Amino acid sequence: MSYKNILYRLAILFTLTATLLLSCGGDDVTSEKDAFDSNSKTSAKKWNYDSADLEYRLIASELKLAQMKKTYFVLDFKEKSLILKLGGATVWSYSMNIDADNSDELNDFIERFMEKKKLLVRPVTEKHLFAATEKSSDSILSIVSQVVRADVSLMQRDIPQRFEIHWGDGLTLEVKTEVAGEPRSKLKNAVIEFRKVLQKPFGEATLSIIMDAESAMTLYRVADRGMMTLINPET
């Protein structure tokens, strides 16, 4: 092998090695870029616009409700709580027992609640007391009413056995207690049940919960038509 030939082969080997090394280096550079890209993707993930927007709209809605100086209702599915608030402060709360069995029911309810214009707030459109018992006996009230000269009916409190709160569009919160009550109006109960059957083809979502009697009494009495209800849809 001639001297020139060896030099020529060495030159090729050197060129190949250099190319290989450079290409490896290039790979390294590319990897860093990729890493940078992937970092920026991670940072984009951290800033989730949709989640921030939802949080912002929840806060903005609540600020509006708090300024109204009236009691408003919060269906907080994130905290699994039903909350009554006044001026931004919690005045009543109830932990919901939502198990895996009724998670579909819950999702249907949330989707239906937010369906229109992606609203987070809806007013209560109706409530209906199916059955209840009276808190104080008539004899006690008649004595008290004579002492304080007050109308007995004003002092009477219904403890609900079952009632419903409606938001229109087939949205219903059904509350049951362990109280053994009497139907308030059999005819109206039948009409409401019949309406439910008719509503079914148009879609409906009912959330059913069991509550202690005292909490149910407060919620039933507060939830009048027009009461604003804010939903936190995150589960």
Add this chain to the structure above:
Amino acid sequence: MKKIFIYISLSVFGLLLIAGAYFLVATNRSAEELQNGLADSLQVKRLPEDEKKAKKELQEAKKSLSRLKPSKPYIVIDTHANKVYLRNEDSILLAATASTGSGGEFIDSTTGRKWIFDTPLGIFKVSSKIPHPWWRKPDWAFLEEGEEIPKDQSERLDPNMMGDYALGFGDGYFIHGTIYERLLGINVTHGCVRVGSEDLERLYNRTPIGTPIYIF
């Protein structure tokens, strides 16, 4: 005969169906109208798409909301269940059975003056704390009993009616004690909030002047 019976049954069923459908449409329309009527007050703008601006706006909104929430324990009066609570955002520190306004009204037949005995709803603050309070009987207290309104102011004072402590929250309304503890839990008052003596003492000792009171 059978045919007539079938026709009648079908007619009744049809009428029921029509009535139900009308009821369904009417209630849904009524819900829609209520929703539309409140649409402006329910709408909120979306967060700006620019990340920096969005983060700033979100932060400001969070601050505004947290400013509304009481940072210290506050009093809640549930006029529906006749309960008084001392609570913070997450937990109840004290729960007491109470008596709130009866909602009744009294009209003085001579002058036509009218009183409605409701506990006021809304947000208030503890404006005064009075140990051993004396009740200064208002006009209606005499008129209800068929008595004349005294000219001498000292005749209005009653040292026994309000219990050991009173927490005032404006316009002559107080959270105070009562000699009628057996009536706690029933809406029997003329607007004040009555609490049992032991609960009242605990509440009095734990609420400084300025404590927010939320009545619903």
